[in-house]
Amino acid sequence: MALAMTTVGLRVFTLALYLHLFSAIHGAKDDRIDIADVSGRYVELQCPRGDHRVDPDWTKDDLSIFVSKAHTESRLFHLHSGNLLLVDTKESDSGTYTCTRVNGESKHNDVDIQNSALEDVCGIQTLAPIRSRIFGGEGSRKGEWPWMAMIRRMDTGEICGGSLMNHYWVVTSALCVHSFSLTPGNTKVHLGKINRQVGESGEVVVDVEKIVVYPEYDRQTIDGDVALIRLKTIVQFNEAISPICLPPVKTAEKMIEDRKAGWATGWGRTESHPFSSDLRKVKLKVTRQSTCVSSHDEHLITSNMFCADSDNYGRDTCRGDGGGPFVRQIGTRWYLLGIISWGLDCASTKPSVFTRVDKFHDWIKEVQRSAFSCHDASPTETTVGEIITSPISSDECGWIDNGKSTPDNWPWMVQIVRQNSRYAYPSMCNGVLINKSWIVSLASCLQVWIPDQLKVKFTDLASPQDNAREYTVERTQVHPDYNELTRENDVVLLKLVESVEHTDSIKPACLLQPNISADELENEAQGFVTGVGNVHSLEQPIDDTVQTIPFAVNTTESCNRIFYGGVTESMFCAKTTSATDDACGGFRGSPMVTQISGRWFALGLVSWGHMCGVYPVVFSKLHTYHEWMAGVVSEP
Known part of the structure; x- marks a missing residue:
């Protein structure tokens, strides 16, 4: 999308900002793209470029869907480009959305919405992986697999792997629990750990409150090989510790069926040692189910299992890795597809067997629901969204349709x-x-x-x-x-x-409190600009319809690199996250808003910028004027 320059460097934007951050749209080959995100936010669905005066046809899973221009009764509405914005996402929104233009050109959007309240932290690596020399695998470093848990029986030193799912729960192998007779009294869970033998900076060791084995686990066939560990105290997320995402069932099925490679991690046996000192990783490719069955003709392979092996002989999971994760990446997120379960000799010609986690989603949710108590709540929420009654703040501010967040009405x-x-x-x-x-x-x-x-x-x-x-x-x-x-x-x-x-x-609209720091503002980094203006260029006539454009806040450091120090403490900059639209002409003074705990907060007003569609937009940061505004409003 083209951005044009103004003579005074002004840009007019309308932003409507949605909290928690960003909708990850990941380009794939040809006419198909993958979109993965968590529930409660928004995703933008892509359409081929075409005549914006003629609305394209949209289907979901080959069934027609109605998209209203007024978008008053729907969570779907058209962007100016023909793209579709789906807001307040739910797990049931997962599926294949197809946009077809009048000329027959189409584009498919494979949407995977995870039902999650983990505030956009699951499945994110905090440090880039490094190469170094699980069996024949490679070394890992802190932050590369932040959901990795080491489950240790304290009196014997026996270990298994596991995956952190949220603040209280770890998923692992039932075989591990039974083989080592794990109980809450003899087991601890280590998180943020790389070296198995020594304590490390950032490592957290948590006591176990209870262990729940899948009730239909078969110790003979190892079918239903899954168990949940409830931690006694809440786990705070940081750069070294964060949860893995659980993909929706249909998404997981598709990811296994396409037989692409994923990664398994653990501290198990290596080529030269009974256990690895450091956490290792191995890249394995999912096999055909028929190959899995024929390779283990003397053992039962059920629909709750899948196999994976390496293209390079000598790389495999092994003893001590059991319970650990098999994960795969979509875009920037990692999803848990399997649990390391069992195999024959390490690095043999027979592939390793994994438990299919998607087969147990309902059971996992039910166990967590039944164990839920008031102390299960997430860590205390930030006070960024605290409302303090003043001449410019009231309890009525920031609500849309009694708290329902839809982009069809910005009442401020x-x-x-x-x-x-x-x-x-x-x-x-x-x-x-x-x-x-x-x-x-x-x-x-x-x-x-x-x-x-x-x-x-x-x-x-x-x-x-x-x-x-x-x-x-x-x-x-x-x-x-x-x-x-x-x-x-x-x-x-x-x-x-x-x-x-x-x-x-x-x-x-609500306004943030005046003591909010730049770091806290940048944490509230996504939302929308809304207003009457042009979404492509200042040179084109201004469209007299209201536009809604998703934006994300940039860091102050990056803003000043772009604008040579011109972004002061009373400003911030943000850039469109739309693939086609930006706030170009006619958007001056438009608010950038974000949603916090159900309310909408105005972060800033579009003030100036350069080259629409290329550089970020600079906003007047409203909460820095809180005291001045309160004083003026209080005057008789």
Whole structure:
């Protein structure tokens, strides 16, 4: 998508920011892409480029789906490019979405939504892997497999592998539990560990509260080889410790059926030692199920099992690796497909056997549900989203449809226009309602206009623009330290002549508290810009329909590398995460909002930028003006 340059470096954006971060869209070959994410967020589904005036046809799993332009009763809506935005994602949204243009060109989106409350941390490697010299495998380093657990019987030193699934639960092998007679009293779980023999910085050792073996586990055939370990204390996630993702069942089936390679990890026997001192990894390829069965003709291979082996002879899982994970990557995330179960001689011609985790998803969820108690809650939530009542914060702020987060209505969104304008596009600036009488917008947009020349339109995104509610302006207050050259302190407050009544269509956005650090802001790194403007170029006419564009906050360091130190403490920058759309012309003053604990918070207003579609956009950081805004609003 093309980005154009403005003469004063201004860009107008509308951002609607969704918390937790990012929707991972991973390009694949030809006309098919993989999209993997967790529930409760959004994904953008790709469509071939074509005439934006003609809506493409969309199907899910070959069945037609209805996408409303108004998007008032759906979680699906069209972007300007023809792409589809699916919000508030659920596990049931997983499937193959196909977009077909009028010319017959199509693109397939394989969507995998994991039902998760782990706040976007599962399956992420925190450090890049390194090569070094499981049996014939390679060494690993801290952060490469942060979900890896070492399960140790304390009196005998026997160990098994396991995988951390969340703050309290580890999944492992029932064979391991029975073979070593593991009990809560004799077992500890080590997390964040690489070297088996010594204590390490960042390592956490956790007592076990209980062990649950799959009730239909068969000790003779090793069918149903799965067990869950409940930890006694909560595990805090960090760079060395984080959970693995469990893919939806259909996704797991597809990942096993395509027989691509994954990785197994463990501290088991190597070529020269009964156990490895350091955590090792081996790359193994899933075999055909028929090959798995024929290779183990003297043993029963059930539908709860699959096999994997190496293309290179001499690489395999071995004794001591049991219970460990077999994982595969989609995009930047890793998913648990199997549990190391059993095999014959290490690195033999017969492939190793793994438990199919997807066959036990329902049982895993049920065990965790039945054991759930009040102390199972995730670690205390950050106070980033805390609401403190003030002249510019109230308990009514940031709610959409009684808390339901859908992009069909941003009730704090306003357009500020010049009355009796002679221009074809009289909209001058966007803004945000912060209480019943006050709007915050850009000083660079409005400083030269007197209140009598302005009117405010509360825009219902599902309704035509000419049906928007209009209010007159009593007075404006530009920040006293606004610098027109640097765009420092680029904010203005507008007081309405008539206070508005809060309804489902009109209510204020929340503002972050003034003590939020840059690091905390960057943690709230995803959402949307919304507004009336052009999503491709400043040179094109402004579209009079409201656009919604996903954005992500950049780090301050990266912003200043791009803008040569021009991003000050009262600013931040963010870049579109859409494959085709950006906020180009007509978006000045548009809010970037993010959702925290159900509420929507305005992080900033689009202030300036360069080359639409190439560089990030710079925003006025609203919470830095909290004290000034509260003072102005409190004046009689």
